[in-house]
Amino acid sequence: xxxxxxxxxxxxxxxxxxxxxxxxxxxxxxxxxxxxxxxxxxxxxxxxxxxxxxxxxxxxxxxxxxxxxxxxxxxxxxxxxxxxxxxxxxxxxxxxxxxxxxxxxxxxxxxxxxxxxxxxxxxxxxxxxxxxxxxxxx
Numbered sequence: 001x002x003x004x005x006x007x008x009x010x011x012x013x014x015x016x017x018x019x020x021x022x023x024x025x026x027x028x029x030x031x032x033x034x035x036x037x038x039x040x041x042x043x044x045x046x047x048x049x050x051x052x053x054x055x056x057x058x059x060x061x062x063x064x065x066x067x068x069x070x071x072x073x074x075x076x077x078x079x080x081x082x083x084x085x086x087x088x089x090x091x092x093x094x095x096x097x098x099x100x101x102x103x104x105x106x107x108x109x110x111x112x113x114x115x116x117x118x119x120x121x122x123x124x125x126x127x128x129x130x131x132x133x134x135x136x137x138x
Contacts, residue, residue, distance in 0.1 A: 024101065065082065083108065
């Protein structure tokens with residue numbers, strides 16, 4: 001996140017996302033680290049700093065995604081596009097199974113693994129949120 005994103009644009013991205021990571025759906029609330037404004041198509045690939053190429057991402061999803069736009073699906077072994085928050089529908093690619101995410105598609109499965117979307121810490125956070133009566137958004 002070395003390039004400065006103007007404050008108004010960053011606020012618009014956060015508001016559009018509802019302060020929830022647009023990849024793993026972790027809420028910013030109660031998280032110590034501020035979420036990143038992620039370039040979906042990376043700057044290194046000439047991805048612009050426009051609202052349609054920006055997504056709110058938790059620190060881990062942002063760092064694991066890095067400049068990647070594709071990953072290998074473990075089931076089909078194909079190299080597939082990662083989930084794109086502006087063009088893809090989240091529910092078309094992911095579903096909840098308790099506190100874990102499951103992929104509905106090759107893109108969903110590959111994104112879950114590539115971004116570590118079921119890492120133990122986030123599963124524990126989701127489980128605690130569920131116990132507090134907060135359902136996971138999809």
